[in-house]
Amino acid sequence: MKRIAVLTSGGDCAGLNAVVRAVTQRAVAGYGWEVFGIRQGTAGLLARPIDAEKLEISRFEGDLLRRGGTFLGTTNSGNPFDYPTQDGGRIDRSEEIIAAYRELELDALIGIGGDGSMAILRRLAQQGGLNLVGIPKTIDNDLGHTEVSVGYDTAVRVATDALDNLQPTAASHSRVMILEVMGRDAGHIALSAGIAGGADVILIPEIGYQIESVARKIAALRVAGRNFALVVVAEAVTTESGEAVTQYQPGGAKNYGGVGHYIAGRIAEATGAETRVTVLGHVQRGGSPTATDRLMGTAFGVHAVDLIEEGKFDHMVAWSEREVTAIPISEAIAGYNAVDPQGSLVKTARGVGICFGDT
Structure with missing residues (x-):
């Protein structure tokens, strides 16, 4: 035994x-x-x-x-x-x-x-x-x-549900809603939830952005008759100058957090739109x-x-490839699975008109 x-x-x-x-x-x-x-x-x-x-x-x-x-x-x-x-x-x-x-x-x-x-x-x-x-x-x-x-699929579901809930109030008040999601240094949650939840803009650390590009997307939505926009931003997205947005914890530790508010302020400056921020945080870790x-x-x-x-x-x-396999632990921790900017999901998002702030 x-x-x-x-x-x-x-x-x-x-x-x-x-x-x-x-x-x-x-x-x-x-x-x-x-x-x-x-x-x-x-x-x-x-x-x-x-x-x-x-x-x-x-x-x-x-x-x-x-x-x-x-x-x-x-x-x-x-x-x-x-x-x-x-x-x-x-x-x-x-x-x-x-x-x-x-x-x-x-x-x-x-x-x-x-x-x-x-x-x-x-x-x-x-x-x-x-x-x-x-x-x-x-x-x-x-x-x-x-x-x-x-744990990943549930986190994506929570973020997608948040976008579903934010859309009606965004439309009711003619606002730009910014949803900040977890993901550490990878943008997988933001990308998947953004596509599933009908986001207009997705900002992830793997793709650089300019606020001017985001502003153009929001302006184009207005011209088309839309009075709101949904923006998803991954917590590891930096400022336009490349600085990480972090918060200090008791004891001196630093965590990602706050980039949603930074993006909201920059969008408001560039477009004059009324913005609101929702930070999901640890809500993404819980739930059934x-x-x-x-x-x-x-x-x-x-x-x-x-x-x-x-x-x-x-x-x-x-x-x-739809199978359970086994790989050496050394290979698993040496490899890093970031979002591929040329990958299928990024192409899918662009194909339905989602803006990444890079064009």
């Missing part, structure tokens, strides 16, 4: 519970193994006693499949190789995590995360000789060599997962357990 553990790491998103459910059902019912859920990501392996629970199939007979977030909890801080101390110092606690893996007598660990989490978990696995399998999870959809990551995120999460969870059975470690499951 094998003993495996699963943890979620990094920012939360919809579909994580579907992954853990699939891992548990495949391992317990399919192979007769024991499965442990690590709470709060790597923080659960740093805790003493180790913060973990044995997972049984009965744990998932309620509504967990339909819930957003992760019932195990997660963390996107506290790098074990550079862990902050109460006195302001930094220490390496990686050996404590490796010791916890040994104490639980694990045969393998499944890590669900994005590129940052994957890089940390792989370093731990390499250092301690741990058997690791990865599952891609990020609303940004920027992990290399996988067409889909868990879409069918696609549940489906992908389930497929990834089953395949990750099968990789353990095959002894195929140091790999991440991925989705490519």
Whole structure:
């Protein structure tokens, strides 16, 4: 009988519970193994006693499949190789995590995360000789060599719903509505939601823009008889001079945020239009997962357990050409999946008259 553990790491998103459910059902019912859920990501392996629970199939007979977030909890801080101390110092606690893996007598660990989490978990696995399998999870959809990551589809749905809700009030008040969406350094959410939600302008970090171009698009809409416009902007879009728009958090950390207000001000100056800004923020991480995120999460969870059975470690499951595949984790974190300015979706957006501010 094998003993495996699963943890979620990094920012939360919809579909994580579907992954853990699939891992548990495949391992317990399919192979007769024991499965442990690590709470709060790597923080659960740093805790003493180790913060973990044995997972049984009965744990998932309620509504967990339909819930957003992760019932195990997660963390996107506290790098074990550079862990902050109460006195302001930094220490390496990686050996404590490796010791916890040994104490639980694990045969393998499944890590669900994005590129940052994957890089940390792989370093731990390499250092301690741990058997690791990865599952891609990020609303940004920027992990290399996988067409889909868990959480992305739900984030796009939330952003599309926001545009659907903004359109009537934009028309009622003759306004330009600016929707700022997440995506870190990639514009996938903005692009997909913008097309699906009927945006007139999409601004993404992969394509440079000029406000004059955006103003021309809004003016053309007015000439055509339209009294409103919808603009989607990804949080990593810079000012026209190339400066990132960020906000400082307690402790000195910086996050993207505020570019929607910058764009609104520049549009108002250039067009005289009344503008309003909606910043979706973490709303995109929550909500009930879409069918696609549940489906992908389930497929990834089953395949990750099968990789353990095959002894195929140091790999991440991925989705490519309508199939679940496996690629080396090193390749997944080395590759970066940005929006292709010449790609099919950008061409589609241009084909229906959406402006990217570059012409």
